[in-house]
Amino acid sequence: MRTLPVAAILFTALSLCADRAQAAPWCAHLNTGLNACSFYSYQRCMAALSGNGGVCSPNQFETPYLTGRVARRGYQRAY
Numbered sequence: 271m272r273t274l275p276v277a278a279i280l281f282t283a284l285s286l287c288a289d290r291a292q293a294a295p296w297c298a299h300l301n302t303g304l305n306a307c308s309f310y311s312y313q314r315c316m317a318a319l320s321g322n323g324g325v326c327s328p329n330q331f332e333t334p335y336l337t338g339r340v341a342r343r344g345y346q347r348a349y
Contacts, residue, residue, distance in 0.1 A: 295328060
């Protein structure tokens with residue numbers, strides 16, 4: 271009988287802590303060939319490259335934020 275409350279508390283604790291991991295939206299590509307995809311703003315990415323050389327680009331592996339809106343065509347099909 272004791273295992274049910276313990277299991278419920280454990281399930282609740284794990285459910286609250288189970289956030290989805292998201293990749294940082296910006297990657298710094300250094301001239302040395304290294305890539306660092308850990309920047310959450312373009313300004314921080316550029317600051318990390320300051321003096322090192324390289325470019326900042328959007329992370330290709332980041333899952334885009336869902337807006338909840340359905341994409342629609344901007345035109346009507348003529349049948």
